[in-house]
Amino acid sequence: MNVAFWCSSTPGQIWTWRYTPFLGVWAVAAALVGGYVLAHRRAGRRVDRRLLRRWVLGVLALVVVSEWPIGQLGVGYLATVGIARYIVYTFVAAPLLIAGLPDWLVERWFPAGTRRERVLRSLTYWPIALLIFNAVLIGTHLPVTIDTLKTTQLGSFGVDVLHLAAALTWWWPAMRRAPAEPNAIEEPLRAFYLFASSVLMFVPAAFLTFSPLPLYGLYELAPPLWLGFDPLQDQQSAGIVMNVGGGFVLWGIIASLFLRWAADQQRSDERARRERDAATLERIRALEHDGDPSA
């Protein structure tokens, strides 16, 4: 059986449906789940099943798109699958991992006042996080990056790590809640933050969709999986996947967050009005009581 560390493009290698395990993927998954459970044991805390489920689902998403066949197809053969991998890393795995982190574990991994915590605070300050996310998005989708780094296992691994790290950084201020997280942002800033990213994501997506020529030599010169599906069509469909995943799905998230915020606002307004009304009634009753000595 062929074994590899991480999925990478091997120019000229004909695609076959023969299983190639990627050992690095299983090692990373084991480290993530094992590290999570071990951290709970060391701290003498019980694992919160709800949080564990989210964490494991995040790890599972990483494994599914990094292991054979999706990892190999995305890195070596089809740009569409390559972009879909990026979307899963960014919009599925990263938010699930953050949602699975208990506050105490963040404090344990990033103790207050340490350099590690200061680095985390600087990177997850929302304008910096926005900048990092978009720099990684653009930088790792440049043809020169793809054609160079994805042809080696270490390069491909590095790009995947960068995608996950950038996505975690980017989701951090939007998902972590104050007061545990000083960098947490709330509506309407959070909606703007996510919206700005979705708009910027349309730039590489537009290049993929509307370029008259294939941008990536790696996919253009890869042995075709089936005849009739041209590398240019593949690239256009990759652009659509980025648009749908990065744009419209994100807009869905923004819309739902915004609606939830609006509903919360309405509820708190109503509560305040009810309290005001109750206080007014109380005052009227008190006045009536004071004005009527027989009462």
Added chain:
Amino acid sequence: MAEQRSRRVRHTAVRGRIAAALTVVGLLAAACGPSSATAIAADGLERQPDGWHGLPVEHDRSLPEVTLEDVDGDQVDLGKDLLGTPTLLFFGYSSCPDICPIHLAAIGSAMGTAGVTFDELDVVFVSVDPERDTPARIEDFLANFDERMIGLHGELDVVEDALGQLDLGGPVVEGPDPRGEGDLIGHPAQVIGFDADGQARRTWPFGARRSDWVADLPRVVTEWS
């Protein structure tokens, strides 16, 4: 003092762990290096000093003097019937998993992008696999790229003669196709460009990208007609 020492020990331990992890990653990556079947660069062909991307032909060669059959059963004398318009000639086979479909897809697509028509340029595919490549199969194969491409076939000795006239090696069986579709056949990987007089002018090795073809095809039509 004691605190400083303990901090130093902790940092050394962390550094040690990082170094160990990097070593494991490096060793794994080195140990499980990919086995490359066809070494190609993804950045396409280098632009030549004269602006062409295709490589100049070093020796005088002309269209081979052989007669093959097209998919309709008509005889085609390469040395005579292909004169009058520039020709791109390519030897391959329809079961080819990589070089043939990649070259033909690139040419077909680049012609559309560059605005070059099949009236101005002949694209000729000669099968090196007479056993499997029936006329119908060749026709189906070429229809994936553009049905106006000319598919030719003939007896193996005639095809070998054509290859020999161009100083190209004959087809060789390379072993079983990993997809389980019979044998892989080794064949010349370059496309040869002939001018309207049948003289070989340029070759495009495997690795030529659409951008290379889009740059060269208009010149093929204007300078070689």
